[in-house]
Amino acid sequence: MLPFPPKKEEDFAPLFPPEVLRRGLAYFQEGRVLRVFRVGERVFGLVQGSAEAPYQVEVGPGLLGQCTCPYPDFPCKHAAALLYAYVEGTVPDLAPLIEALTPEEAKDLLKKLAVIPDVALYLAEALAPEKAFLEAVKALRWAFRLGGGLGETKALSLRLDRAGREEVEAYLEALLEAPFDPEPYLRVALERYLALTPRLSFLLNLYLRHPSEALREAFLRVAEEKEAEALRLLKGRDALGLKRGLEAELLFRLGRVEEGLSALREGLEGVEDYLLLVERLMALGRVEEALRYAEEARDWFGKDPRLLPLLDLLVAHRGNPEDHRARFGVRPNLEDYLALKSKLGREFYRERKALLRQVRDPALLARIYLLEEDWKALDRLLRNAPPEAYPALAEVLEEKLPEEAKRLYLEAARREVEKGTRKAYREAARLLLRLSRLDPKGAREAALALVLAYPRRAALKEELAPLFSEKPHGPVEE
Known part of the structure; x- marks a missing residue:
């Protein structure tokens, strides 16, 4: 060293x-x-x-x-x-000089130093560290109310090793008021708190107010050592289901699996409750039971987007028409559409219109119409499509309808240039590069026409410059 x-x-x-x-x-x-x-x-x-x-x-x-x-x-x-x-x-080196002072001289020196504001702060922290820390926490709360406090938070984090339980609790309470994400500082403070004599009730109250992963893990670490007290605290009113989740996780960690599952089953009220139970059952290898609860959630909550993990699970393990239909209703996609078409046979055409009415993505509709060669529907779609959908539609049409794809790419690029921003010019260049894969000459001519139409826009010329090259272009970045 x-x-x-x-x-x-x-x-x-x-x-x-x-x-x-x-x-x-x-x-x-x-x-x-x-x-x-x-x-x-x-x-x-x-x-x-x-x-x-x-x-x-x-x-x-x-x-x-x-x-x-x-x-x-x-x-x-x-x-x-x-x-x-x-x-x-x-x-x-001040150490020898300090050691040479008599007690009376030391007291007299401290009194003189205490009238110097900067030195007084050091003395306050050294002579009454608990009080000084609590005063700093008070100042931190004020800083939070004014929308700041990040620097003060970091400074207090450095002093945690000299703080006691009361001081750390005050700091943790204050962090919940931070106008920024307090999670990194909660983790540091909780490590110090767990090294003291942590109170389970305090940790639980903090978690119920701010259900963060750091507070959850801190509570569970202490709860494993104080099983009876923790389970007693987790009883009673639990409007958001937070206590139930903690109770179940604690029981699992204690090896009381069936009790943990019972706690999860008793609290089945919302989508998140079903997600927790199904995830735990899958982890235990109880697939059929997990699928039954996934089906129950599907039937209860319909088109709630939070159901997607459960619907994916049902499709992967069973793939019944009900599963594909439910997932398509939450997130329309080509896979479920084709699966329903295959599994339902003639019955599918009774549902087709209802399924298509659920699709809001013009590009997905275009894919479906192309596969089914429904040219009239595709024509109506293209005539009524909003301009912001042109790039995605053009990409879908590239293989089977290249001329229509070129028209859409060109129109989309022109609309971007009209916005007059560097970002829009960059997007226009990307669209014309896509066009160049279908029609290199047409893309160059379109780029030149745009530059000539706006001769004073240097940024536009700069962004479109790669299109003037005769060399083939590489892959187009998304």
Whole structure:
């Protein structure tokens, strides 16, 4: 391990990512290191970053330490800047000086330091860490109400190792009010909380308010050690079914499989309840039972899109007309349409119109009409199709009706160019590249015509430039 505190750049530079080290050196040269001091083997300081308040930095042997900046990893550029300031300046070790003070001199020194605002914050944290942490949580809540708080959240995460149960609980409560996704910070805080003496009731209340995966897993980890208390807490009112899900998962983890399944069966009210039960039964290899519950959900909830996993399961294992019909109703597709046509025989034509009325995708309708050679229906579809459907329709028609596909590609490209944005020009170029697979010359002529029609649009010419080449184009990106 390299010596610490460092005496020269070579003592710490190899431990930094090159870009982080470079930016740290720039910060040092810009004079952003406001203070630097040493206590034993640790270097402390303040470094001015992009935020209004300077960041507090602490670095020890092995470059282990912390910084209140939002950078997710350590060491950061502020740590590098601090170490550059340390090796380039004369920084006395305060530890021997502090040890030489008498008790009265130490108290007098602390009183004098306490009137300096920045130092007072360090003293408050050192002398009354619990109170200081709770005050920081209070400030964090205020920051959340104003729509910010990300930096404060990261700073408090670095102080969790010195916080007790009450402080961590206050921090966890506050995180539920964050205006951003708190999940990464919940995970860090929960690891600290589980290392203390966690309260099951507290974890359950948090989960019921914010049913995140981190809180769910934390509750279950503690519940496995406190089985009786956990099962007692999970009884009672449960409007959203969250307690039932926890109870079932806990019973499964405890090896009480049949009790867990009973808990899931008792709570069968919504689609999500059926999904949980069927998933668990499939995992246990009880396929027929799982399929029975999947059918029950199909019959109860009709066209709810959340049913798709269960409908896929039914189609894969049985593929009855009822299964294909139900899945087509939720997500119209060619596979189910053709399966129904095959399985129903003549009966299919009694349902055909009703099935087609469920299809909202013009491209899917076009595929069906092409397969059935229903040219009149296809003609009506193309005459009434909305312009935004032209690209998908053209792709469907490329093989059997190339002339119609070329017309649709060209019209779609023209409409994109009329929008007048770089993004639209890029989409126009993509459409013309598709057209070039059918008619290279026609695509080049169309691109040239568009550029001549809008001579002042340099971005358009830039995006369409590949089409002017005589070389064959590669695959068209989606």
